[in-house]
Amino acid sequence: xxxxxxxxxxxxxxxxxxxxxxxxxxxxxxxxxxxxxxxxxxxxxxxxxxxxxxxxxxxxxxxxxxxxxxxxxxxxxxxxxxxxxxxxx
Numbered sequence: 685x686x687x688x689x690x691x692x693x694x695x696x697x698x699x700x701x702x703x704x705x706x707x708x709x710x711x712x713x714x715x716x717x718x719x720x721x722x723x724x725x726x727x728x729x730x731x732x733x734x735x736x737x738x739x740x741x742x743x744x745x746x747x748x749x750x751x752x753x754x755x756x757x758x759x760x761x762x763x764x765x766x767x768x769x770x771x772x773x
Contacts, residue, residue, distance in 0.1 A: 693733055694740040701741030705748040714759055714772075 755771045762768040 690737065694737045697733065697737055698741035698744060701738075701745050702748065705745050705752075709748065709752045714756060716753060716756055 759768050759771050
């Protein structure tokens with residue numbers, strides 16, 4: 685039963701991590717994430733899960749980060765091209 689609960693926790697953490705990345709991507713349309721300052725939101729007081737649970741969402745986070753940085757690079761590099769306009773939408 686504990687394995688089921690841990691896997692459900694890992695699943696929801698993956699969703700939260702992907703949503704964080706989505707918020708970060710929405711906040712920075714053209715500017716790179718590394719140039720934009722990001723604040724820390726301390727609204728919820730939750731008990732932290734074990735470290736390995738956070739690693740479950742890391743591949744998705746890294747994929748979204750690479751995708752967004754490539755998209756922003758292409759928008760900055762070719763702003764008037766068809767690709768630059770389509771990626772900005």
